[in-house]
Amino acid sequence: MVQTEDGSTPIASGSRCNNSVIDDVYKDTGSLFEEPSAMTTGTYVDEKERFRTLATLQLPRLYAISRRLVGDDAEDAVQDCLLRAFRKFSQLEDESAGPAWIASILINVCRDRGRYKARHPEEVSLDDVEEFSLYRTIADEDPFPYSDSLHLDFLHQFTREDVHHVLLSLPEIYRVPLVLVHMDGFATKEVARIIEAPLGTVLARLHRGRKLFERKMWDYAGESGMLKEVVS
Amino acid sequence: MISCSQATKQLWDYVEGAVDGAQRRVIEEHLSVCRRCCGEVEFAEELRGFLAAHGDTDLPEEVKVRLTSFLDEL
Structure with missing residues (x-):
């Protein structure tokens, strides 16, 4: 597998075909793409069809997760x-675990893409974020x-976009657990397994991610003119 | 009795049910006398629901077609 200087998997940017990845996969697993022998034709076709069934059913979920993790690069990531x-x-081995399995592959693809793009990850000071309360602000x-319902009115200003x-303004290390736990229903233990981090690390990032999300919501509301009286 | 600042740091975890029994009692003791932190809890629950409700993203038809044909070519 070809890797970049930072150890991530290289991704062709902006390409619907992702040719570099295709070439890479072809080199690694040429046998999958060659004409199967007569002995294995039945097994190969059956396996390919079962994969296609799994992937087709999961496409909406995969695309949704991908959109939240890598934004406009979602389709390439999928x-x-x-x-x-x-x-x-x-x-x-257990195809009933297929949906979680393919989602975990996607999440790692998205993380690789994040690392690939952000060679100099955004530095975020969390000191003031830790004390921030959106409710109190x-x-x-x-x-x-x-x-009469100030807090709800604030939330209702936000469209899905x-x-x-x-979300996309959050550093990846906070965005990933926040999205997976609060928007995609993953358990924190499952997230720890997927991103190969200790559970305590995931919980700490989740906590900071929520605080940072609150802070960024407030900033975004002010910058985008959602607040009738913009405050600093 | 913990302070508001100490309570606020744990309210999301409290809402998630991610604090143990002893810590839960400490937080609830604070909530029993602090109206503002009760508001924090209610807002944390609202925000939690808000995030979950914004979780759905439609798969655009043209993207679905492209991804399906990509699958066919594998």
Whole structure:
């Protein structure tokens, strides 16, 4: 497998075909792409069809996760995931675990893409974020003076695209656990297994990710003119 | 009795049910006398639901077609 200087898997950017990945996979697992022998034709076709069934059913979920993790690169990331998953499909012993298995491959693809793009990850000071409370900030700043449900009105200002924008502004190490746990219903233990981090690390990142998300929501609301009286 | 600052740091975990029994009692003792932190808890629950509700992303038809044909070519 070809790797970049930082150890991540190289991805062709902006390409629907992802040719570099295809070439890479072809080199690694040429036998999967060659004409199967007469002895193995039945097994190969059956395996390919079972993979296709699994992948087709999971496409909406894979695309949704991918959108939240890598934004506009979602489609390329899903393609890369499909290639990697197809290559490893014969190793999947329990096909009832297929949905979680293919999702975990996608998440690692997205993480690789994040590392590939962000050679200089965003430095974030969490000191002030730790003390930040969106609830108290809204109450103190009172952006909608005539509202009877100030906090709910604040949340209702956000469209799906706004939430998407805020999520993508979070550093990947916080975005991944936040998205997987709170939007895709993964258990924290499952996230720890997928990203190969201790459970305590995942819980700490989740906590900071939530605080940072609150802070970024407030900043975004001010910058995008959602607040009737913009406050600093 | 813990302070508001100490309680606030744990409220999401409290909402998630991710604090142990002893710590849970400490937080609830604070909540029993602090109206503002009760508001924090309610808002954390709202925000949790808000995130879950914004989890769905439609798979655009043209993307579905491209990904399906990509699968066919594997």
